[in-house]
Amino acid sequence: MTHTEEKSITSSAFHIEENLDPDEVYDFVRPKIVAAWRATKGSVFETGNWLVAAKAATEHGNWKEFVKTLPFHNSTAEKLRNIAACEVFKKDEVYEVLPTSWGTLDVLRRYAERHHDKFLKLVDEGKITTRISRERVKELFVETNKTPANESAPKSVFAETETGKVL
Secondary structure (H helix, E strand, O other), X not given: OOHHHHOOOOOHHHOOOOOOOHHHHHHHHXXXXXXXXXXXXXXXXXXXXXXXXXXXXXXXXXXXXXXXOOOOXXXXXXXXXXXXXXXXXXXXXXXXXXXXXXXXXXXXXXXXHHOHHHHHHHHHOOOOOOOXXXXXXXXXXXXXXXXXXXXXXXXXXXXXXXXXXXX
């Protein structure tokens, strides 16, 4: 029994000839699946670019009211705008290896903007891939955020008083 016989949820637009063997089916659908998946990333950037354009065209004070009419929160709109505006993401060699998840893209963007050279090095080394997870991104950049052993951590602006109270 095929998956289609088990549960018919496909549209007639997604028809695959019945006389194909499994390898031919996979060869037929693979490029279509890859194109559809890559379109997801394009949609993230297109949405972000439309948000950038809309915010630039709105009067001060109207933006938040406009965003309330969209199918996501203001924080998501801000992340999508930042992703679309990220200069390093506009490089072809970088865009090609970016993941499709806008959440992962936002984490990558924050690191790419703070650690531009390290980010590009990781791209060149093949460590940033379309399959990278947020957790893996954080692992790759954790060394960047650590204080070297020969340096002291930044001092706090707070101090303890004689009574033990923190100011």
